[in-house]
Amino acid sequence: MSQVQLSFKPKAVSKKLLNSLNPRTKEVIVKRYGLENEDRKTLESIGREYGITRERVRQIENFALGTIRKSKEFGEHEVVFDELANVVKNLGILVPENILMNHISNDKVIHNHMNFYMSLASHKFTKHKEDDEFHHSWSVDKDIAKHIHESLKNLHTSMPKEELVTEEVVLTRFVSLLTELAEDYKHNKKVIDRYLELSKVVSKNPLNEWGHVSSSNVKARGIKDYAYLILRKEGKPMHFRDVAHAINTTFNKRAHVATCHNELIKDKRFTLVGRGMYGLKEWGQVGGTVKDIIKRVIEENGEKMYKDDIIRKVSDMREVKENTIMVNLNNPKYFKKLSGGYYDNK
Numbered sequence: 001m002s003q004v005q006l007s008f009k010p011k012a013v014s015k016k017l018l019n020s021l022n023p024r025t026k027e028v029i030v031k032r033y034g035l036e037n038e039d040r041k042t043l044e045s046i047g048r049e050y051g052i053t054r055e056r057v058r059q060i061e062n063f064a065l066g067t068i069r070k071s072k073e074f075g076e077h078e079v080v081f082d083e084l085a086n087v088v089k090n091l092g093i094l095v096p097e098n099i100l101m102n103h104i105s106n107d108k109v110i111h112n113h114m115n116f117y118m119s120l121a122s123h124k125f126t127k128h129k130e131d132d133e134f135h136h137s138w139s140v141d142k143d144i145a146k147h148i149h150e151s152l153k154n155l156h157t158s159m160p161k162e163e164l165v166t167e168e169v170v171l172t173r174f175v176s177l178l179t180e181l182a183e184d185y186k187h188n189k190k191v192i193d194r195y196l197e198l199s200k201v202v203s204k205n206p207l208n209e210w211g212h213v214s215s216s217n218v219k220a221r222g223i224k225d226y227a228y229l230i231l232r233k234e235g236k237p238m239h240f241r242d243v244a245h246a247i248n249t250t251f252n253k254r255a256h257v258a259t260c261h262n263e264l265i266k267d268k269r270f271t272l273v274g275r276g277m278y279g280l281k282e283w284g285q286v287g288g289t290v291k292d293i294i295k296r297v298i299e300e301n302g303e304k305m306y307k308d309d310i311i312r313k314v315s316d317m318r319e320v321k322e323n324t325i326m327v328n329l330n331n332p333k334y335f336k337k338l339s340g341g342y343y344d345n346k
Helices: 008-021 025-034 041-050 054-071 072-076 078-091 098-103 108-120 142-158 166-176 189-197 221-233 238-250 257-266 290-301 307-317 322-329
Strands: 095-098 126-128 137-139 202-204 210-214 270-274 279-280 334-335 342-345
Touching: 008 108, 025 054, 025 098, 025 108, 041 054, 041 142, 054 257, 072 202, 078 098, 078 108, 095 098, 095 108, 095 142, 095 189, 098 108, 098 137, 126 142, 142 166, 142 189, 166 189, 166 210, 210 334, 221 238, 221 257, 221 270, 221 279, 238 257, 257 270, 270 290, 270 307, 270 322, 290 307, 290 322, 290 334, 290 342, 307 322, 307 342
Parallel strands: none
Antiparallel strands: 095 137, 126 137, 202 210, 270 279, 334 342
């Protein structure tokens, strides 16, 4: 994301805004907001330093912010708050804090100054604290922010825990929920992407498929999960050596062939469908030899079957050559060849 060029110098503005405070109160604010270095001090750490309680530090902070808001310097710098509010508005009205700050500067201290300004200008900005569902964010319209959060919650509940959907599907689904959002924002993919980044519940995997972050389909936790994503992407059975190679090249993860094979054997999501060939159980492919599958197909049919029907059924369940099916089918040890091209189990 390209960075915005501010018309003011944050450190100079902060220096002027702090002029209305006495030295000790000024020190507390500087430490609390990290206006001189990246480290933003907690209420507890400041309290220990001055030998006072954390509640007393909170009172000093609130008093300081109130004093600044009443000062002439605060009124003189209203244009600064307006400019910052426009930055938030242009990014989508509601913006994840990390995205907003990185859009302004790469300097962590400057981030702290922005946080200080938005905390001061509470008449323009609302801070939305992190919780189990959402990351920290800032907004310039409480009603729109509430609507976006509610729409994200509805998106969360609309997606089953193990569901994976394409980016196009999740964008369409989410935008359809944003009924109160202006069209300019709804049709701006960058803005919608920022809204989605607010969520701690849904996210995308390395293949740009979306789902719940609690699912191993999104947050892969080992070779078996990467193998699942590879097979799902390919959409057809693969040899375990090819799976290992694809994990290495696609995810830049070191997957040993033997380790990959062991994971495919142990995990119930995978089915051995040939010599070293694995597919996904969810595809409806079954394990066992070709002979076993033929026997199962005839047995489930309940009576003799025509050879073309057997070939079609077995091919639906296993990626196998027609000739291989016929070689097995003509084994008199397991199958009876009947007149008219029909076969039955022996």
